[in-house]
Amino acid sequence: DAGVTQSPTHLIKTRGQQVTLRCSPKSGHDTVSWYQQALGQGPQFIFQYYEEEERQRGNFPDRFSGHQFPNYSSELNVNALLLGDSALYLCASSLGTASDTQYFGPGTRLTVL
Amino acid sequence: GDSVTQMEGPVTLSEEAFLTINCTYTATGYPSLFWYVQYPGEGLQLLLKATKADDKGSNKGFEATYRKETTSFHLEKGSVQVSDSAVYFCALSPRSGYSTLTFGKGTMLLVSP
Numbered sequence: 001d002a003g004v005t006q007s008p009t010h011l012i013k014t015r016g017q018q019v020t021l022r023c024s025p026k027s028g029h030d031t032v033s034w035y036q037q038a039l040g041q042g043p044q045f046i047f048q049y050y051e052e053e054e055r056q057r058g059n060f061p062d063r064f065s066g067h068q069f070p071n072y073s074s075e076l077n078v079n080a081l082l083l084g085d086s087a088l089y090l091c092a093s094s095l096g097t098a099s100d101t102q103y104f105g106p107g108t109r110l111t112v113l
Numbered sequence: 114g115d116s117v118t119q120m121e122g123p124v125t126l127s128e129e130a131f132l133t134i135n136c137t138y139t140a141t142g143y144p145s146l147f148w149y150v151q152y153p154g155e156g157l158q159l160l161l162k163a164t165k166a167d168d169k170g171s172n173k174g175f176e177a178t179y180r181k182e183t184t185s186f187h188l189e190k191g192s193v194q195v196s197d198s199a200v201y202f203c204a205l206s207p208r209s210g211y212s213t214l215t216f217g218k219g220t221m222l223l224v225s226p
Binding site for chain 2: 004033035040041042043044045048055056058090092094097098099100101102103104105106107
């Protein structure tokens with residue numbers, strides 16, 4: 001039973017560029033949430049996708065956008081990258097939006113130079 | 114809004130010592146409470162959870178009890194091992210509506226032989 005997978009593992013971009021991160025949820029899960037974890041901090045909620053729609057959003061600017069596909073996989077897009085966007089981006093999956101148990105992937109480490 | 118406060122680290126212990134990591138929370142209603150663990154270079158793993166007052170979550174020798182009166186969920190282990198060295202995150206999720214996690218800043222645990 002495959003867990004949550006994310007790609008790529010690491011990514012280096014320069015300021016102003018755009019980036020796309022990908023996530024495949026755990027088998028049987030239909031809800032995907034994205035979190036940003038800055039160095040030395042706890043993860044912060046970005047947004048949650050269910051039935052291909054954004055259902056809940058944290059305090060992040062519109063530069064952060066996402067998408068969910070019919071197979072439940074998801075993408076996180078960040079436009080106009082800033083140095084402060086450097087972080088570990090974590091994807092978590094769950095069964096339904098009200099499930100209180102989320103399973104996390106290994107993350108994508110984004111470095112913005 | 115919801116928030117989680119954890120004791121600052123690092124917590125440095127010798128093998129077989131007793132561990133306590135304090136966690137308190139502020140939330141509307143009665144959230145579900147979690148401890149997640151993050152090993153170096155990895156994503157988050159759910160360690161244990163509790164969903165209502167006086168519930169005790171336990172896993173791999175770790176325990177935490179949901180204390181509504183003190184709004185706390187302290188993590189304990191009777192005898193730590195070197196392999197327990199990691200960063201521990203306390204988190205909460207609302208019991209109703211969309212399930213999103215609010216994390217504390219994390220507490221690093223270092224266990225020496």
